[in-house]
Amino acid sequence: MMILSIIYLYLCLYIPLVNSQNSSVSVNRPKFSPCATWNANATTFANSTTIGTNPGVVFVDRNNTIYITDRTSYRVQVWQNGQNNVTRTVSSGLNDPLGLFVLNNGDIYVDNGNVYNQINKWIMNSTNSTVVTYLSGGHCYGLFIDINQTLYCSLKINQVLKISLNSTGNMTQLAAGNSTPGNTTYLLNWPRGIFVDTNLDLYVADGGNNRIQKFSYGQLSGITIAGSGTTGTFDLNGPSDVVLDADGYLFIVDQNTNRVIGSGPYGYRCLVGCSQQIGSTSSQLNQPYSMSFDSQGNIYVTDKNNARVQMFNLATNPNSCNILSTQTPLLTSNNPSSSSILTSSKSSLLPSITSSLTISSTQLSSTTTTTTSTATSPSIS
Numbered sequence: 547m548m549i550l551s552i553i554y555l556y557l558c559l560y561i562p563l564v565n566s567q568n569s570s571v572s573v574n575r576p577k578f579s580p581c582a583t584w585n586a587n588a589t590t591f592a593n594s595t596t597i598g599t600n601p602g603v604v605f606v607d608r609n610n611t612i613y614i615t616d617r618t619s620y621r622v623q624v625w626q627n628g629q630n631n632v633t634r635t636v637s638s639g640l641n642d643p644l645g646l647f648v649l650n651n652g653d654i655y656v657d658n659g660n661v662y663n664q665i666n667k668w669i670m671n672s673t674n675s676t677v678v679t680y681l682s683g684g685h686c687y688g689l690f691i692d693i694n695q696t697l698y699c700s701l702k703i704n705q706v707l708k709i710s711l712n713s714t715g716n717m718t719q720l721a722a723g724n725s726t727p728g729n730t731t732y733l734l735n736w737p738r739g740i741f742v743d744t745n746l747d748l749y750v751a752d753g754g755n756n757r758i759q760k761f762s763y764g765q766l767s768g769i770t771i772a773g774s775g776t777t778g779t780f781d782l783n784g785p786s787d788v789v790l791d792a793d794g795y796l797f798i799v800d801q802n803t804n805r806v807i808g809s810g811p812y813g814y815r816c817l818v819g820c821s822q823q824i825g826s827t828s829s830q831l832n833q834p835y836s837m838s839f840d841s842q843g844n845i846y847v848t849d850k851n852n853a854r855v856q857m858f859n860l861a862t863n864p865n866s867c868n869i870l871s872t873q874t875p876l877l878t879s880n881n882p883s884s885s886s887i888l889t890s891s892k893s894s895l896l897p898s899i900t901s902s903l904t905i906s907s908t909q910l911s912s913t914t915t916t917t918t919s920t921a922t923s924p925s926i927s
Contacts, residue, residue: 568744570693572649574606576843577792579863580810584817584845587828588856591846596623596632599853603646603688603836604846612846613654614855615643622646622656636668639675645689645699655697657686665689665699679709679716688740688751688787698748700737704728706750706761721748722761722768729755729775731767739787739836743794751785751798758788758798772796772814780814782807786835797837799847804831806847806858818845818858826852 591612592601598618605613610627621637636654645657645665652670655678659665663682666675678697686699695711698721706722723734735754742748746763749771757773773782784802791797796809797817805819819831826832832851839845843860 568693569650571744572608572647572691573741573789574608574839574841575790575792576839576841578795578810578843579865580812581862581864582843582860583862584858585861586818586820586858588818588847588858589828590854591857592623592625592855594618594853597853597855601835601848601850601853601855602644604838604848604855605646605648606838606840606846607648608650608841610840610842611648612840613646613648614848615646615656617642617644622654636675638673639666642685645686647689647691647697649691655689655691657689657699659683659685659701665697678711679718681707681718687738690740690742692742692746693744694746696742698740698742700740700750702736704734704737706734706737706740706748720766722750722759722766727754729757731769734759738785739789739799741788741790743790749788749790749796751788753784753786753801756782756784758782758785758796772798772809780807787837789837789839791839797839797845799834799837801833801835804834806834806837806845818847824851828856831856 592614597614598616600617602615602617612625614623616623620640620642621635622643623632624634624636626633636656640656640658641662642660643656643658647655654668656666659681663680665678665681665686667678668675681699681701683701683703683705685702687702688700690698696708697711698706698708700706703725704723704727705720705725707718708721709716709718723737726733727735729735734750734752737750738753739751740748748761750759752759755774757770757775759768760771761768770776773785782798782800785798786801787799789797798807800807803822804824805822806817807814808817819834821830823830824832831847831849834847835850836848837845845858847856849856
């Protein structure tokens with residue numbers, strides 16, 4: 547109880563939400579207070595009228611322009627910042643586009659691998675595309691371009707490939723995995739969402755292995771940083787996307803549990819969809835696939851089986867907070883008598899508190915969420 551009292555009284559160090567980051571970074575990486583929360587009830591940003599019945603990836607650029615791949619109508623829909631209606635449609639030559647990435651200069655990179663085995667590029671305000679590269683292996687489930695202008699593609703054939711956009715010939719290199727599915731440090735099983743930080747470390751939502759893999763720059767052997775195969779962590783079930791904030795904390799779309807998970811200095815917690823119940827209400831998701839932050843820290847999620855994109859507004863980013871009252875911790879155990887609240891290796895704000903706290907489940911019964919993992923195949927094909 548003494549440890550609980552210490553946590554209860556501890557005031558979180560407040561770091562204002564900003565989006566001041568490397569100008570060559572094309573994604574929003576907001577900076578959050580450790581106790582930031584998001585509204586449990588979302589606003590529907592787009593529905594089947596504009597994005598079809600099978601939305602793919604949502605991408606919000608640094609200007610808060612929103613891009614969504616519409617797999618039903620073979621197009622990318624674009625909303626300029628502040629606009630309620632579609633302001634641009636990219637469609638020429640596409641067939642079932644999925645992966646998507648947009649540079650700060652407005653260049654749009656789109657997966658076109660379903661039939662054509664291509665990645666296509668549209669420059670600002672153009673109506674026709676150019677072929678960036680040809681890739682065998684079908685869809686790029688995830689696309690990402692790092693600060694060195696290297697493009698990454700996660701393929702259904704259990705690989706992540708990379709291509710330098712600065713070199714002639716666009717020769718591909720292996721970044722992770724190979725054509726063999728597996729769960730060793732060198733293998734992947736249905737990789738989907740990917741993210742590359744400013745250290746050029748690659749993060750992969752390894753959907754078929756129920757884990758998040760990190761590949762340090764230049765390394766083909768990864769380490770599991772969340773999900774199956776880690777010690778003292780929590781279960782994932784078909785993770786489909788991974789995003790990092792300004793401090794390098796993870797945000798994970800856990801598709802088969804219909805929720806978004808976040809990490810921070812005090813461990814992992816559920817952020818939205820925390821009932822884990824399939825549904826179509828404003829607080830529920832049904833097979834979410836992709837997420838993206840806008841510059842204000844709001845979360846956009848493609849809610850695949852509900853044929854919509856949901857926006858969860860950042861609700862609080864407090865100067866101080868009560869950890870137990872604002873966090874929904876994820877547990878390492880299904881033991882009914884006790885569970886461990888994880889804390890991350892970045893817990894420097896609480897140097898005197900142990901890295902794993904064991905607390906009676908009755909003390910957390912109103913706030914905790916337990917999960918179990920089954921090797922369910924990802925639903926995106």
